[in-house]
Every structure is written in C-alpha cells, then in structure tokens.
Amino acid sequence: MKYRSHLLRHRLRHQSPVITKLTSGFRRFRQRWYRGDEELFQALRQGQNPHALLIACSDSRVDPVLLTDSKPGDLFVMRNVANLVPPYSKDGGSHGVSAAIEYAVKHLEVRDIIVMGHACCGGIRALVDAAEGEGHHGEPDEFIGPWVTLARNALHKVQYTMPGASREDKAHACELLSVRFWLKAWRTFPWIMSRVEDGTLTLHGWYFDLRSRELLEYDEKRDVFHPLVGHSET
Numbered sequence: 001m002k003y004r005s006h007l008l009r010h011r012l013r014h015q016s017p018v019i020t021k022l023t024s025g026f027r028r029f030r031q032r033w034y035r036g037d038e039e040l041f042q043a044l045r046q047g048q049n050p051h052a053l054l055i056a057c058s059d060s061r062v063d064p065v066l067l068t069d070s071k072p073g074d075l076f077v078m079r080n081v082a083n084l085v086p087p088y089s090k091d092g093g094s095h096g097v098s099a100a101i102e103y104a105v106k107h108l109e110v111r112d113i114i115v116m117g118h119a120c121c122g123g124i125r126a127l128v129d130a131a132e133g134e135g136h137h138g139e140p141d142e143f144i145g146p147w148v149t150l151a152r153n154a155l156h157k158v159q160y161t162m163p164g165a166s167r168e169d170k171a172h173a174c175e176l177l178s179v180r181f182w183l184k185a186w187r188t189f190p191w192i193m194s195r196v197e198d199g200t201l202t203l204h205g206w207y208f209d210l211r212s213r214e215l216l217e218y219d220e221k222r223d224v225f226h227p228l229v230g231h232s233e234t
C-alpha cells in the first residue's frame with residue numbers, strides 16, 4: 001500500500017499538464033455518469049444499443065457526442081479526416097470505415113446513418129490547396145493526400161463550376177458537395193441499399209457550420225441544404 005501511494009505521488013509529480021487535465025475530466029465524467037445514472041451504466045455493461053451511426057471528421061471542434069449532447073451509448077461514431085467513406089470494395093483489404101459501417105448496420109441494426117461535414121475542414125482544404133498548386137509547407141505528408149482524394153468528385157465539380165472562386169469558397173463548396181456525394185456512394189453497399197429500400201434504414205447528410213453555429217441538413221429531393229437547427233433557434 002505504501003509502495004502504491006509512493007508510485008501515485010511519483011506519477012502526479014511527473015504528469016504533464018495535458019494528462020492531468022484529461023484525467024481530471026475522466027473523474028468528472030465518472031462522477032456525472034456512474035454516480036448520477038447507475039441504471040444507465042448497468043444497462044451499458046450488458047451491451048450497446050446506439051440510436052444511430054454518425055460519421056464525422058476527426059477535427060477537435062466537431063465532436064458529434066458533444067455537438068448533440070448525447071449520453072454514453074447513444075451514438076456509434078466513426079471519425080476520420082474529412083468524414084470520408086471509401087467506396088464499397090471486396091478486395092480483401094483492411095477497410096476500417098466499411099467495417100464500422102458494417103458493424104453498425106448488421107450487428108447493432110441502427111436505423112439512421114448520418115454523415116456530418118463541417119466548415120473550415122483542414123482535410124478538404126488540403127485537397128483544394130493541392131489542386132491549386134499550393135502545397136503544405138514543412139514536413140511532407142504521406143497519407144493525407146491519397147486519403148482526401150476520396151473527395152475528388154466534389155473537387156472536380158467545384159473546379160468546373162466555379163473556376164475563379166477563392167480557395168476558401170471552393171473549400172466550402174467542396175465540404176457541402178462531399179456530403180451530398182457520399183449520400184449516393186453509400187448506396188454502393190448492397191446491405192445498405194436493401195435496408196434503405198425496405199425502409200429500415202435512413203441516410204442523412206448534415207453540415208455543421210461552426211462559423212454561423214448552424215446545423216444544416218441536405219434535402220435530396222430539392223437538392224439544397226436547409227437549417228436543421230437555425231442560427232436564431234434556442
């Protein structure tokens with residue numbers, strides 16, 4: 001016991017401020033959820049039954065659980081650079097995004113899949129900058145470039161329709177377009193397609209505009225984004 005308390009003191013003395021902040025956060029999390037809602041955690045110990053699969057960017061400003069004020073167990077979340085979904089492919093490779101979608105759809109039987117793009121996305125900006133000949137300065141990237149080319153359909157459309165626009169405007173248009181395009185790309189997954197057709201699964205395209213603080217939704221029939229939660233709504 002004495003040895004353990006010595007170890008604890010040693011660890012606290014040498015812990016970085018970042019780790020201290022995170023562990024303090026974990027204590028508050030445990031206090032809030034374990035002590036405040038014992039029933040919830042008893043249920044979560046038995047398994048998960050999330051409402052939806054939400055695919056979002058890894059960007060630290062767009063955490064879907066925080067943005068939707070969700071509880072532990074509410075959302076099955078897949079995050080990556082620029083919230084992209086590689087097309088359906090049975091090539092025997094390790095497809096992390098497809099595996100997450102498959103687990104959510106086939107095993108957890110979620111009824112809704114949401115892809116959420118966002119404003120000021122660094123991944124989309126990297127794609128636009130590379131196309132405009134404005135490369136990243138400093139240590140060269142190895143993986144970001146090939147990954148974000150998954151949004152090249154959006155980029156090509158933007159370059160064709162708004163050639164004289166600023167890079168900011170092109171990036172913004174690409175962010176919105178990539179959400180629209182992925183709503184279509186998901187349908188290349190046969191087990192998503194069949195569930196959408198029989199009405200047991202619905203696909204949604206969202207966009208979090210962190211500049212205007214609005215949450216937008218893509219209306220496929222009218223081909224527009226409209227506010228799901230508008231700027232002035234409380």
Ligand SMILES: [Zn+2]
Nearest residue numbers: 057059121122
């Ligand atoms: Zn992003």
